[in-house]
Amino acid sequence: MAEIIQFGDFKVNVRERLVQRADDLIALTPKAFDVLAFLAGRPGQLILKAELLAAVWPDVVVSDSTLKRTVSDLRTALGDGQDGVRLIETVPKFGYRFVGGPHTATEEPASETQPVPDVPARKRRVRFRSAKLLAAVAGMALLGVLGAAVWRGKFREPPVRSVAVLPFHMEGPERDEVAEAGIADTLVTQLSQIRNLEVRSIGAVSRYTGPDRDPVRAGRELQTDAVLEGTLHSVSGRWRVNLRLLSSRDGKARWTTSFDERSQDLLSLEDAIAERVYMAISAVVGGEYRRESHRGTMDAEAYRLYLEGRYLFGKRTEEGFGQSVQKFEQSIARDPNYADAHASLAEAILIRSGYGAMAQGSVMARVREEAGKAVALDPGLADPHRVLGLLAENYDYNRRAAESEYRRALEVAPNDAATHDYFGEFLGLTGRFDEAEREMRLAARLDPLSPVVQTDWAKVAMLARNYDVALERTQRVLDLNPAFPNVYTIRELVFAFTGRPEKSLAAQQEGVRLYGLKDHALGFSFVAATAARTWDAARYLAEAEEQQKTGMRWTAGISYARTVAWMNQPDRAIDLIEKTLRTHEAPGIVGLEVEPGWDPLRGHPRFQAAAEGNGCYGAGSGPPCRREDQNRAERRRLVSHASHPGNHALVSRGNRHFHAHEQHPSAPSAL
Missing domain, CATH: 1.25.40.10 (Tetratricopeptide repeat domain)
Known part of the structure; x- marks a missing residue:
């Protein structure tokens, strides 16, 4: 395959895995880049779906809908269809054809810059129910940003090994602080499972709220390589998402991006979004991404109650803990299989008990029960293992069990x-x-x-x-x-x-x-x-x-x-x-x-x-x-x-x- 592909004002460097439009660098997920390189390397040819799937996902069984979403993301990133100019044509029931206009393909001399190796895809289909669509979308964008920072080796920018995700800011009169914190919380939780990327906790970033915050100062105080801030604006049934990844060292924008995403029927799309996030993380960051199947909830109201509970829990007051217990209980009443809600309820009860607000004799049995349910529903959650560690240490007086639970929690979320x-x-x-x-x-x-x-x-x-x-x-x-x-x-x-x-x-x-x-x-x-x-x-x-x-x-x-x-x-x-x-x-x-x-x-x-x-x-x-x-x-x-x-x-x-x-x-x- 040619190493340099040019069409219109686009330039695709296959070796460097870079896509440029004029002087701007375009961030793509790894699979979107692979689809572009494969199609653009065969201009005018009809590429069957099966052929494209075999080339881009050789060791993973994925559905046609995955390919469709990847192509859709690619079109959005390239601005396909803007000003009436088409780059990728869909041939219904068969496949796709690249129609990007005047086209040249050349070989580039070898340089000292080495290509970033692809991380092999896992040999099993990955299917998740992520906590929420917006966080997963933001995760995709952030990973694209991190990937762009890695791929821009020729600019000799330092790699991004640590990041702080600041609470999102919703613009307009209908600001929702619960959603702002909730999106960042879920995104932090997801990205924290990448073993070679340090992500600051939601507690560490929660103080940096509001439109007047200084993100670069936040990154320096939190001692991270980069800081991500995002804004959300609801427009005609869609979310307009704006993201900036800034260097904590000099304040330089490592990448900025804006995109729209439908906000309708969020939970029904979670499986598809989580699958894209997984593939992007495992390929772009290049580290081991350990995440067992995570069962969220398909009940929008249960999810909303859970977010409200986390928000109240984050206030770290006796009253807040008591109110969060009620919210988590209401969330579980809506969806008894919501593992995150069970885990958070166990932790909230445990902490609240320290205020003497609950009878100790019955508290620990309740905490153990809720944490056990969370583990049974989702072994990939770290929080219930941490709570069980506290119980083993402080009430069972069982050091071996306590250490085992703490180590298990760190194995899941290092x-x-x-x-x-x-x-x-x-x-x-x-x-x-x-x-x-x-x-x-x-x-x-x-x-x-x-x-x-x-x-x-x-x-x-x-x-x-x-x-x-x-x-x-x-x-x-x-x-x-x-x-x-x-x-x-x-x-x-x-x-x-x-x-x-x-x-x-x-x-x-x-x-x-x-x-x-x-x-x-x-x-x-x-x-x-x-x-x-x-x-x-x-x-x-x-x-x-x-x-x-x-x-x-x-x-x-x-x-x-x-x-x-x-x-x-x-x-x-x-x-x-x-x-x-x-x-x-x-x-x-x-x-x-x-x-x-x-x-x-x-x-x-x-x-x-x-x-x-x-x-x-x-x-x-x-x-x-x-x-x-x-x-x-x-x-x-x-x-x-x-x-x-x-x-x-x-x-x-x-x-x-x-x-x-x-x-x-x-x-x-x-x-």
């Missing part, structure tokens, strides 16, 4: 910052500090502005007793978000365990103010106890007991045990620990072996037995775990010098693992 964060904190609580640092570093790279990730990273440093590092990390959070309450908990504990009780109390009080909580006496009692102010600790503890009678949080038991441990009441504290281990009634127990909050009990035989058994006898976990001797020795070394408050580090807070990525559900104390 670029998910939240899972790296959860897993990193889990590793820190079990004394595997090098691995924990690695996971937290990945989480911070994927979501560099997240105050939760930075705060949890500080927690890992404290668990490893690197106090100066922990304070440095908390200061980064304060520099960007001084009203983030979680960070004051970390600072409170750093100061408490390094002999600065006044600063510890000040941090505790600021956290209480920001949380707006009233049941803070237990936290005050712990600060007083670590400062050896036993009388104050006893007074606050008595107040906390009164609060418990009026509905105090169900995490109080294990927090109470920590406080009385520091008040030199070891038997009372260990009784509560043993009760928790038997009943599985509260989180925050997984770190018994390393958390400095338990240091006053280290020499007690009953505590040693509890710490050694913790995490081994999980629900259905079988015989006791056999920890590696190296890990045990390291944990013992770290706690062996904890003989006075200056050697102590962070105490795990009761329901810390249920952090929302803006608000934390538990009180700002050593819970």
